[in-house]
Amino acid sequence: MIKQADFVKSAADRSGWIDDDMPEICFVGRSNVGKSSFINSITNRNKLAKVANTPGKTRLLNFFNINKDEFRIVDAPGYGYAKISLDMKLKFGEMMEEYLTSRPNLRGVCMLVDLRHKPTNDDVEMYNFLKENDIPVFIVGTKLDKLKRNEISKNEKLVKQTLLFDEEDWFLKVSNLNKDNIEKAYSIFIEMVNKGESN
Ligand SMILES: Nc1nc2c(ncn2[C@@H]2O[C@H](COP(=O)(O)OP(=O)(O)OP(=O)(O)O)[C@@H](O)[C@H]2O)c(=O)[nH]1
Numbered sequence: 001m002i003k004q005a006d007f008v009k010s011a012a013d014r015s016g017w018i019d020d021d022m023p024e025i026c027f028v029g030r031s032n033v034g035k036s037s038f039i040n041s042i043t044n045r046n047k048l049a050k051v052a053n054t055p056g057k058t059r060l061l062n063f064f065n066i067n068k069d070e071f072r073i074v075d076a077p078g079y080g081y082a083k084i085s086l087d088m089k090l091k092f093g094e095m096m097e098e099y100l101t102s103r104p105n106l107r108g109v110c111m112l113v114d115l116r117h118k119p120t121n122d123d124v125e126m127y128n129f130l131k132e133n134d135i136p137v138f139i140v141g142t143k144l145d146k147l148k149r150n151e152i153s154k155n156e157k158l159v160k161q162t163l164l165f166d167e168e169d170w171f172l173k174v175s176n177l178n179k180d181n182i183e184k185a186y187s188i189f190i191e192m193v194n195k196g197e198s199n
């Protein structure tokens with residue numbers, strides 16, 4: 001269980017990263033997918049990560065210390081928000097690529113997708129990028145509460161097929177609204193942290 005979560009700092013680039021050996025799990029996902037809500041759900045904190053009404057606002061990596069030095073969560077800006085400038089998009093891509101390809105602390109990525117819809121091209125590109133770089137991925141499908149009973153397994157299949165989901169990765173369907181399956185996330189984070197360490 002996550003008993004303690006503390007915001008450490010924000011970083012715009014490599015100069016802001018923390019210089020130590022603590023394992024990190026980076027959270028990525030399309031704007032508005034429910035990333036901040038999920039971070040708040042798993043940490044049991046209402047306002048740890050801001051639940052923004054304006055999508056695409058965060059342009060920094062935000063570092064959170066979990067359970068007093070067990071591991072860190074790194075919250076990345078949402079991607080795929082149409083209204084940001086091309087310049088911002090390029091800066092975002094550069095920042096993410098630099099972090100995801102050259103951060104020794106990185107043990108895996110927690111990637112959020114909206115269970116209601118087929119993953120977007122941006123989602124597919126992100127997952128491809130992670131797999132090409134041999135990064136373990138934990139796919140979290142959000143907004144489970146919005147699905148009808150008969151849509152649940154159908155939509156899970158569509159998400160997995162569209163992403164070409166790697167069966168070595170992790171997959172969990174959650175609702176941040178009624179907290180369905182939220183309690184299952186922590187043990188997956190720990191598995192990722194431990195698996196990465198033995199590599
Ligand atoms: N019904 C339902 N709504 C959700 C769920 N998770 C998030 N939301 C809602 O979706 C909207 C976006 O949630 P955020 O957590 O701000 O999304 P985000 O991915 O952090 O968005 P950005 O920071 O803008 O990229 C908010 O209105 C949330 O209340 C969920 O599991 N179920």
Ligand SMILES: [Mg+2]
Pocket residue numbers: 035036037049050051052058078
């Ligand atoms: Mg957010």
